[in-house]
Amino acid sequence: MVEERKDHLWKVAQEAEDRIDDLMKAGSNPVGLDVGTSKVVAARRKGKEIDTGSQLNAFIPVPYSRFTETILGQNEISYYRENGELIIYGTATEKFANMFNANVRRPMADGLINPREKFAMPVLEAILQTLVPKARAQGEVLAFSVPAAADGKDAQLTYHEATLRRYFESLGYKAVAINEGLAVIFSELEDNNFTGIGISCGGGMCNVTLAYLSIPSMMFSIAKGGDFIDDSVASVTGEQATRVKVIKEDGLDLSKTAKDKYEKALRIYYEDLIETLVEKLQHSISQADKLPRSDRPLPIVISGGTAKPRGFKEMFEKALSARMLPVEISAVRMAADPLTATARGSLIAALYEK
Amino acid sequence: MARETPGRTRTRSPERPRKRASSEGEEFLHELETVSRGVRDPVAKLRFIRSSLARHEAADRMVQKVRFTPVRKVMYHWLSLEGLRHVLGGSRRDEAAPVTIATRVSLAFGRAAVIGLGLMVGVGVGVAVYRRTRPPAAPLMAAPRQVGAPAVTAPAAGAVPPPVSLAPAGVAPAAIWLVEKGPQYELYSNGLRIDTGLAVKGTPRAYRVFDEDGRLDPHVQTAPVGLLFHTSESDVWPLEAAYNENLRGSSQGLLRYVQHNRLYHYVIDRFGRVYRIVSEDSKANHAGNSVWAYDGKVYLNLNHAFLGVSFETRWEGGKALPITQAQFAAGRNLADSLRQRYSIAPEMCVTHGLTSVNPTKRLIGHHMDWARGFPFEAFGLPDQYRRKAPSVAIFGFDYDDDFLKVLDEPWPGVRVAEAELAAEARRQHRDVEDLRYEKQTAYDRWIEKQEDPEAPAGRSTASTSRPEGLQ
Secondary structure (H helix, E strand, O other), X not given: OOOOOHHHHHHOOOOHHHHHHHHHHOOOOOEEEEEOOOEEEEEEEEOOEEEEEEEEOOEEEEEOOHHHHHHHHHOOOOEEEEOOEEEEEOOHHHHHHHHHOOOOEOOEEOOEXXXXXXXXXXXXXXXXXXXXXXXXXXXXXXXXXEOOOOOOOHHHHHHHHHHHHHHHHHOOEEEEEEEHHHHHHHHHOHHHOOOEEEEEEOOOOEEEEEEEOOEEEEEEEEOOOHHHHHHHHHHHHOOOHHHHHHHHHOOOEOOOOOOOHHHHHHHHHHHHHHHHHHHHHHHHHHHXXXXXXXXXXXXXXXXXXXXXXXXXHHHHHHHHHOOOOOOXXXXXXXXXXXXXXXXXXXXXXXXXXX | OOOOOOOOOOOOOOOOOOOOXXXXXXXXXXXXXXXHOOEOOHHHXXXXXXXXXHHHHHHHHHHOOOOOHHHHHHHHHHHHHHHHHHHHOOHHXXXXXXXXXXHHHHHHHHHHHHHHHHHHHHHHHHHHHHHHOOOOOOOXXXXXXXXXXXXOOOOOOOOOOOOOOOOOOOOOOOOOOEEEEOOOEEEEOOOOEEEOOOOEOOOEOOEOOEEOOOOEOOOOEOOOOEEEEEEOOOOOOOOOHHHHHHHHHHHHHHHHHHHHHXXXXXXXXXXXXXXXXXXXXXXXXXXXXXXXXXXXXXXXXXOOOEEEEEEOOOOHHHOOOOOOHHHHHHHHHHHHHHHHHHOOOHHHEEEHHHHEEEOOOOEEOXXXXXXXXXXXXXXXXXXXXXXXXXXXXXXXXXXXXXXXXXXXXXXXXXXXXXXXXXXXXXXXXXXXXXXXXXXXHHHHHHHHHHHOOOOOOOOOOOXXXXXXXXX
16 A cells, blocks of 8 residues: 655644654653653653653543544544454543543553553553654663552562563663652752652652652652542542542632532542651651751652642641651742653653663 | 742651761761752752762772861862762863852862862973983974875966856765764765754565566565655745744654654755655655656656655745755755665656656646756756656556646656657557557556565566557
8 A cells, every 4th residue: 555645744733742742753862751640741851941741641442433433533533443442542531531421541550550451551552652752763761750669569560660661662762760759859859959858649649759869768659649539539429530530620729618519528538648648758757767867957849730739738738747757847849840740850860861 | 940938847856856967978968969059950960969979988988088177078079079070071061061150160179279280290290301301303393295185276367157057066075975973963975964863764675676568576676776856845934044943843843744654765954954764774655656667667656666855845836946055955965875875877866746646547747746847957867857757658647637737738758758659559550548548557457466465477467468668
């Protein structure tokens, strides 16, 4: 079959999807990748700036029909055909989930490749493919984030890391795994010589790392994140989790009084998440073998989509002040861009490894 | 970077009081932190901190032998600065290094002290040695000898300059060879510089060739035998400084698109930069349905057999030379280089518009880029517009009103082929259209055979008439 695509040449569009394409394909710089349960974010250096692109790490299968496939093709929605189904993946998934009033499915759960999802790897690879093309030069560095092992999940983390590493290496990259919390420190605590506590609150879990001069002293994760909040609120309100997510992301303000049952429930589960996080932080620091030999108080920086609602930081500070931590905290602050901090930090790790 | 929030949260465990940094190890870390605070770039800072920590043990053993605390602190500071200098990659880059002014000053002082000390020792040793072994007087410089370099004759004063020519001037290299290769470029002896940073692999090249009688050569070819010149048909901005960003943005968009779809082996942008997009050992999707013939061989669908070279421009009916001077120079150098490397005959360097066909409608000129106006002569190539059009002569393809709306008149090679068709029809006492139809159906059979990997060699079909030869 002869391919003849030239007629489309002048249709080079400067749209969002193209921006991702541009980001991923324009330069030969190292790549930083935040492989999160909810989103995959890629960062690449473009001149003096850092450019980022993201895809929702989710998919939804719909029954195959020629009509549906045509519609998907016309709307440039990412999909592939698998037996009798069309697997819609990436950012468009959410739109379809809302349209069909169904929950999206995720290739990852609790920060790791979802062992209960048969489409996990094919979909994850398809999503990664939209952000990371083959390496131009063999051995180009790609740093991807991995969570800290949750209790009893060491083996699963090993599998997750090795699977991703193998995939990126098959694309020609030198793949380097970086702890998610450390990536946040790299991204946000440069002024503190990479000393402090980095917290990433993502869709599947929250990751915490304490580092001194870029060397991690303590790291842990809790298996609670945005999905936990969405599912919990959905279960008590009878609403679809996908819909709860929309409500949550549609300007939720935790500093204000809740105005309906959804916001009330969201507030309760946010408090629960933060309480669990701070409790574990206190416990982990107390149990840490080697703490920083520093006289100065440590800053805490929070990132991740789950930490985005207004009032999250204040809620966290309140929970923190109620407990006595074994280290002095200088300040709690939000990352400059909570959604891309991990990817940016991963990029710094990639550039360091270059 | 995020800003520090005004409110400070302080929590402290009463059971773990901390002492002020006082031990030798903490002195080192304190100095390390002081120096690293002056580094502005996060990656440089990370490198500095990590490398300093790695060297810490060895340095620490040495410095701890010093008993006097202030001296020890100075030594730690100096060691940190030296570590920073090492990370930043040498003294010549300090001016542009991502460090604060204070750190830069510290680096300069540190270096000045070392250089001063080194100079004092060096001068002392040098003077002593010189006094002992003073050499005899000798000329300071010798004029370099010209060894076999061909002289370039300057034009006589007042001579009439030659007419503007696109032929290359100056000394041309005897052959074109790869002078230098970097991670992102290749430089050739004729001045051709190829940006290889975007190059991607495609389907490996593999094709078979017909002879004039329609026999398919069983041998699979893997080397390119021709060049096909294209225009990108992308947005073209005025070549003016005011449009610089548009020009750059447009090129970047084009390159991404071409790479994504593996459209051409080479793209030459408006500034004459040559980009390799699809590697030369792979096919690119540049030619589509197309026909060319030379030296008794017939090539169908040229994606595999021909290398695609695209100029970033719009053809616009070929009403004016649509490429820039820089594109021309780069295109000529590229063509020369590829022709030499693959021994490509000049007759096999042709444009997309001259080869493109619509097999469904049996028409030539499906794509028309460079169907007129390609500067073959300036590229040192024969005028392919005058060469008998193979798609018409062998396969009886025609053209329609849409074709004539663009070109007014088909290129001369079409007329030559049409005249030959008419003569053949007269000889056979047949209607020209009847003859055309017969040849057109032969095209389908040839294509079918080409696409069939099991196709045996030999005569292509049991057709009633054999396609006519070209020359």
